[in-house]
Amino acid sequence: MSLTKVQGIVLKSINLGESDKIITIYTDILGKIDMVVHGARKQKSKFMASTQPFCYCEYVIFKGKNLYTLSESSINESFQGILLDFGKLIYGSYFLELVDGLSEKDNKNVSILALLLKTLYLLDSGNIDNKLLRLTFDFKAISLSGYMPQVNYCIKCRRKIQDKGFFSISEGGIACTECKSLKSSYILNEEAIQLLHKIKLIKLEDLRNIKYEDKVLALLQNIFLSYIQYQTGREYKTLSLIKNI
Numbered sequence: 612m613s614l615t616k617v618q619g620i621v622l623k624s625i626n627l628g629e630s631d632k633i634i635t636i637y638t639d640i641l642g643k644i645d646m647v648v649h650g651a652r653k654q655k656s657k658f659m660a661s662t663q664p665f666c667y668c669e670y671v672i673f674k675g676k677n678l679y680t681l682s683e684s685s686i687n688e689s690f691q692g693i694l695l696d697f698g699k700l701i702y703g704s705y706f707l708e709l710v711d712g713l714s715e716k717d718n719k720n721v722s723i724l725a726l727l728l729k730t731l732y733l734l735d736s737g738n739i740d741n742k743l744l745r746l747t748f749d750f751k752a753i754s755l756s757g758y759m760p761q762v763n764y765c766i767k768c769r770r771k772i773q774d775k776g777f778f779s780i781s782e783g784g785i786a787c788t789e790c791k792s793l794k795s796s797y798i799l800n801e802e803a804i805q806l807l808h809k810i811k812l813i814k815l816e817d818l819r820n821i822k823y824e825d826k827v828l829a830l831l832q833n834i835f836l837s838y839i840q841y842q843t844g845r846e847y848k849t850l851s852l853i854k855n856i
């Protein structure tokens with residue numbers, strides 16, 4: 612039996628049998644994996660805390676026939692500030708769900724793990740507007756997963772997009788006023804285009820300097836939601852909770 616040491620964050624957890632769990636974690640060296648944790652739901656289990664969603668840990672694991680099994684764990688960060696605040700918990704749960712939805716099993720993407728961790732630290736800190744953090748996370752997460760929408764140049768004629776455009780979900784980007792087609796269902800004004808250009812390049816910690824209009828952010832959020840669902844072919848159940856807060 613060979614042991615492997617990974618750093619990883621728990622994306623989700625399901626119960627198995629009387630007292631076991633299967634957890635899905637995103638790791639630094641193996642990507643997204645499922646892992647059995649024996650006895651994790653027993654009162655005295657040493658793994659109770661380290662197998663909860665959001666927990667970022669060092670895990671020592673070994674591979675069985677189908678799944679990995681947990682041998683040892685130590686907690687790096689448990690994001691208590693997120694777990695204890697309902698508003699942050701809803702956003703954080705969406706970030707975990709989206710990374711799960713965008714990631715294939717065993718497909719390693721260190722950048723998306725780093726993005727997720729940085730986003731959760733900022734969410735925990737409360738220093739960034741949650742809606743803006745989510746919009747930026749969406750853009751960066753889909754881009755790192757290979758679905759980056761084209762927002763700087765027209766998807767058809769390559770003309771620079773500056774003050775007006777038409778976002779096409781199925782064609783994955785913005786068409787200029789000359790090239791707009793029936794598939795281009797969202798009209799973007801200059802504010803929306805400028806906000807898209809900013810969040811594409813910005814470092815997350817600099818988001819606190821960004822100003823935006825609520826209706827512009829709401830429009831872009833709707834576009835990203837449609838785009839993400841189109842690309843990943845699944846619904847995100849935590850989104851219905853975000854709408855209610």
Ligand SMILES: [Zn+2]
Binds near residue numbers: 770786
């Ligand atoms: Zn064009």
